Amino acid sequence: MVQERQAQGKGVYWSLRLWSAAMVSFLLLSACFVLSCVVTYRFVMDKPYTRLSELHTYHSSLSCFSEGTWVSEKVWGCCPSHWKSFGSSCYHISTDKNIWNISEQKCIKMGAHLVVINTEAEQSFIIQQLNTSITYFLGLSDPQGNNKWQWIDNTPCSQNVRFWHLDEPNLPEERCASVVHWGTGWGWNDVFCESKYNSICEMKKTYL
Incomplete structure (x- = not known):
């Protein structure tokens, strides 16, 4: 027991x-x-708040726009004030002239880079913001002068997205690309990188 x-x-x-x-x-x-x-x-x-904090180091104010909803929450896309909004990017049109390298450095200081054009819609939007009497640097270059154009993010220039003026590019010494308005309208032109032109900066939007 x-x-x-x-x-x-x-x-x-x-x-x-x-x-x-x-x-x-x-x-x-x-x-x-x-x-x-x-x-x-x-x-x-x-x-996103880390990104916003970074942007505030370059820009005193931001503008945010409602961009529909993801799942059940409203989404806001933010760009620095006075920048243009299109798709998932923000664009800044410079008002001063610099050589290509300095133009890129100025974009970097604002948390951006020289513009990379990926679609016809993006090209159309950008040229609507430009002055027809001014030439603008793009983030497109041919570093070796061998007609192997590449964007500032190292992606090659797609055959499907090329807006060169007729017979351009035409000189291996002209290793930077610009967008300029000629008699036939807007198009890309190869130019000397040491020439001084206006430029277009691009950055990705911050979403909240």
Whole structure:
């Protein structure tokens, strides 16, 4: 009888230990899950605000526009004030003339780069913002002068998105591209990188 009670006691004891261990494991897993969710949420939510903080180091004010909804939340796209908004990018048209390298450096100082044109719609939008009497640098160059034009982000110039004026580019010494209005309208032209022109900067929008 005593032995049976001792055996039952041991059984209850081990059952309690197993139950306690299971509960502790469950609580630890729950805590880890909650923590991972918090960290992931903070990482996702902090990204746009980190970007906004970076933009505020270059620009005193930003303009944000409602751009529909993603899932069930309204989405806002933000550009620096006085920049033009199109698609997922913001554009700045310079008012001063510089050589190509200096133009790119000025864009970088504003958190941007010389414009990269990816579609006909983007080209059409940009030329609507320009002065027909001014030439503007693009973020397009031919570093080796071998007609291998590439954008500032190192992507090659697509055959499907080329808006060169007739018979351009035509000189291997002219290794930078510009957009300029001639009698036939707007188009790209190869120019000397050391020439001084206006320029167009582009940056990605920040979404909230």
